[in-house]
Each structure stands twice: as C-alpha cells, then as structure tokens.
C-alpha cells in the first residue's frame with residue numbers, strides 16, 4: 001500500500017513537473033515574440049523563479065524516492081527454473097538464526113515462506129526481503145496447524161534464550177511438542193524433508209566431555225530449564241517416531257551456542273549481555289565463578305551447517321557448533337578488549353540453577369557426514385557483532401535499517 005501510494009505520489013509530481021515545464025517554456029516563447037524588452041525582462045525573472053521552484057520540487061522528489069521501500073533494490077538472487085527452485089518453509093524465520101537462514105536460501109534462488117508468531121522475532125529481521133517475488137511472510141503460531149505446499153521445512157520456531165523460554169514454560173513445551181507435531185504432519189502430507197532445530201541443551205549438564213551425539217544427556221526433568229530441554233528432547237523423539245512410522249525424511253541439528261548480529265539485545269545470553277555492557281561502560285556480569293566453559297559459533301557457520309545437513313543423506317542427529325572452548329571469564333575479558341575504550345569492570349553474581357558447567361561439541365559426525373566445520377574466528381565474529389550492537393544502540397529513528405543487507409553478516 002505504502003509502495004503504491006509512494007509510487008502514485010512520484011508519478012503525479014513528475015506529471016506536474018513536465019506540464020509546468022511545458023507551459024512555462026511555451027509562455028516564454030510566445031510572449032518574448034509579442035512584448036517589448038521590459039516585458040521580456042520580467043518574464044526572464046519569472047522563468048528564473050519557476051526554475052528555482054522546479055529545482056525545489058526535484059529535490060523533494062529525490063527525497064520521496066529515497067524514503068520509498070527498497071522495492072527494486074533486492075540483492076541479486078540466483079536464478080532457478082521451476083525444476084530446481086524449492087519451496088522452503090522456515091518456521092521461526094523472523095528470529096535471530098532464522099533470518100540469516102532466510103537470507104542464504106533467498107540468495108540461493110529458492111521460494112521461501114516464513115511462519116512466525118513474532119514472540120521473539122521481528123519483521124525488521126527479514127524486511128530486506130519483503131516485497132520480493134520469492135518471499136512470503138505468514139504471521140502464524142505453529143501450535144496451530146499450517147497448510148502450505150512445500151518441499152523442505154527448517155523447523156526453528158521456539159524461544160531459545162533462558163529468559164524467553166522460561167517466560168511461559170507451558171507455551172515453550174507446546175511450541176516444541178504440539179508445534180513440532182504440526183510441522184512433522186505437514187512434512188508427512190507434502191512429503192517434504194524436515195530439519196528440526198534441536199539444541200545442545202538435550203545433553204543437560206553433561207558428564208561426558210566433549211559431547212558426542214551418542215551421549216544421552218543429564219537433564220533435570222523438573223528444573224527451570226526443563227520446559228526447553230525436555231521440549232527439544234520430545235521434538236527429537238517425535239521426529240524419529242514420524243520417520244519410523246510414516247517414513248518422514250527427517251534431519252536433526254543439535255545446535256550449540258550461537259552468536260552474531262540480530263541477536264536480541266535483551267535476551268540474557270552471554271554474548272549479547274557482555275557486548276552491550278561493554279559498549280555502555282556498565283559492569284560485565286558473570287553468574288557463578290566464571291570458570292564454567294562455553295563454545296560459541298558465529299551465525300553464518302551455523303547456517304552453512306544447517307544447509308549442509310538438509311542436503312545430506314544423514315538422518316541421525318548432528319552436533320553443529322564450534323569446538324573452541326573458553327571459560328566465561330576469558331570471554332568477558334576478550335569482549336571488553338574488543339570494545340575500544342570500554343572501562344567496564346567484571347563482576348560476579350550467584351550462579352543460576354542448572355547452569356551447565358562445561359559445553360563443547362564433538363563435531364566429528366558433522367565433519368565426516370557433511371564435510372562441515374566452522375571457519376569464523378571468535379575475534380572476527382565478535383567484531384561484527386560488536387559493530388552491529390554499536391549501531392543498534394545508537395539508533396534513534398524507526399526508518400533506519402538496523403539489520404543490514406542479506407550479505408552483510410556472512411563471514
């Protein structure tokens with residue numbers, strides 16, 4: 001609507017300009033033939049004034065054009081014919097990981113549907129594609145069935161950070177169980193291949209280190225994280241039940257901690273918390289001793305892993321993460337060092353319940369079966385993320401595009 005209105009505005013301004021120009025020049029010619037010199041001088045002044053007004057109108061026109069949605073300025077996408085262009089559904093595609101996956105699939109020339117209820121995702125994350133002929137956004141809660149015709153489903157819809165999934169634990173369980181049944185049902189009906197975004201949280205607080213896919217985990221079924229951990233474990237169980245019982249073509253990615261641009265500023269995850277605290281010169285807060293370890297992967301590495309898994313013939317769960325392990329203390333110091341001029345102190349607060357002490361993926365399956373391994377160094381990935389949050393914190397106007405173009409964050 002906005003585009004149509006904007007377009008109509010520009011067309012009318014251009015028509016007025018042309019008409020005005022024509023009338024002015026015709027008047028100028030006819031009167032310069034008939035009138036004495038004084039009259040010619042007066043008309044010259046009028047012509048100058050008219051030209052000034054035209055220049056003003058032209059400036060206004062350029063300003064209006066600049067404010068129009070970037071209808072025709074999409075990045076170049078690969079051309080595919082109907083034979084090899086897939087119809088791909090990304091649930092949770094307006095979220096952090098989903099939006100980067102959407103960028104990759106769109107650039108690769110596929111037709112992409114996003115289904116999202118905007119609980120933690122935003123339209124801004126995917127606004128770079130709104131209006132593109134291969135893109136469609138469906139405002140939908142996956143706890144309800146969805147009827148679409150698709151070839152592949154990346155099922156990512158679920159809150160992912162502890163404050164978000166603990167906000168409404170029952171809804172988190174429904175999203176991961178009922179929602180996953182709905183998506184597996186859709187895959188069954190349409191014979192689509194479906195990739196379930198599972199998590200390293202299925203390993204709970206692991207007693208085996210690093211964690212291979214064969215490890216069954218150590219999860220507290222009634223703890224505060226259980227709504228998410230057990231929800232994802234059931235999602236995996238459902239995937240293999242549909243696979244065995246109905247032949248649904250499933251892929252399961254066990255995703256380890258991921259960071260990058262478009263993370264929620266207030267999702268309470270380690271990287272976004274530390275980066276924002278360092279940028280705002282506030283104390284960097286570590287829960288517990290800080291000796292607990294994590295391994296973080298940059299988001300474009302994860303997206304490459306998900307796409308490779310979807311393409312592969314491997315149906316068992318696959319860990320997708322970066323095996324480089326660091327203590328939370330060393331992460332805090334690194335982030336502060338990467339934010340020039342940050343005077344943030346590092347402070348410790350009491351540990352949170354059921355916080356895993358060690359987390360590091362064994363990625364030999366991904367290397368062997370997908371030929372995949374992460375390639376982005378922590379310094380490079382953090383620099384990109386810090387740059388994003390710096391822009392985001394400095395944003396003061398809704399019209400500013402904060403989430404960058406589709407290729408900007410691929411490292």
Ligand SMILES: NC(=O)c1ccc[n+]([C@@H]2O[C@H](COP(=O)([O-])OP(=O)(O)OC[C@H]3O[C@@H](n4cnc5c(N)ncnc54)[C@H](O)[C@@H]3O)[C@@H](O)[C@H]2O)c1
Pocket residue numbers: 091092093094095096097098115116117118119120121122140141142143155156157158159160161164175179197198199200254255256257258259264
């Ligand atoms: N980011 C990580 O470090 C990480 C780690 C392990 C697993 N994962 C998994 O990857 C997926 C994406 O995570 P993320 O970090 O992008 O999280 P996110 O919160 O940014 O994105 C999740 C998206 O799902 C949508 N959503 C939530 N409930 C929904 C529902 N009922 N119906 C429709 N949409 C719904 C949200 O609005 C959001 O857009 C999640 O399944 C998460 O469990 C992420």
